[in-house]
Amino acid sequence: MSNSVKVINRSNNPLPVYETELSAGMDLRAFIPENVSIKPLQRILIPTGLFIELEKGYEAQIRPRSGLALKHGITVLNSPGTIDADYRGEVKILLINLSDAEFLVSNGDRIAQMIVSKHEQITWEDAKILTETARGAGGYGHTGV
Numbered sequence: 001m002s003n004s005v006k007v008i009n010r011s012n013n014p015l016p017v018y019e020t021e022l023s024a025g026m027d028l029r030a031f032i033p034e035n036v037s038i039k040p041l042q043r044i045l046i047p048t049g050l051f052i053e054l055e056k057g058y059e060a061q062i063r064p065r066s067g068l069a070l071k072h073g074i075t076v077l078n079s080p081g082t083i084d085a086d087y088r089g090e091v092k093i094l095l096i097n098l099s100d101a102e103f104l105v106s107n108g109d110r111i112a113q114m115i116v117s118k119h120e121q122i123t124w125e126d127a128k129i130l131t132e133t134a135r136g137a138g139g140y141g142h143t144g145v
């Protein structure tokens, strides 16, 4: 990939940018006609006005912003959200309010961040046994805490 991604911006907000030189994520802005209130434990799908075309072998992940999580209990319910390379719809953000106070979102607010990553697609190789390892079937904390 040339590191450029096709985008249609139907919002009245600027395109997402990397906020610092080496940021992994670009903050995504809400594209909403009027303020939206998210009540405690309410989940809400917020449009961005962005439509993107990723190349084959790439995905975009929608992740929470840590400041919103820490200060307001606002997170991305399906984190990390997955934008598939063949998706042509609007990028939307599924927020949930895990605090006990209402949270207001205004148009242009930076409510999540997007990371573009390479990924593999696999094929299955049917097997009767799997290679032995020291871990074996141990998991879920079997090495202790």
Ligand SMILES: O=c1ccn([C@H]2C[C@H](O)[C@@H](COP(=O)(O)OP(=O)(O)OP(=O)(O)O)O2)c(=O)[nH]1
Residues within 6 Å of the ligand: 062, 078, 080, 081, 082, 083, 084, 085, 087, 090, 091, 092, 093, 094
């Ligand atoms: O946070 C997200 C997650 C997904 N999507 C869009 C892009 C993605 O390609 C599509 C489908 O997402 P996913 O595969 O996670 O949802 P699904 O419930 O499996 O839907 P589908 O049956 O359409 O794949 O929805 C978003 O806009 N925001």
Ligand SMILES: [Mg+2]
Residues within 6 Å of the ligand: none
């Ligand atoms: Mg799916």
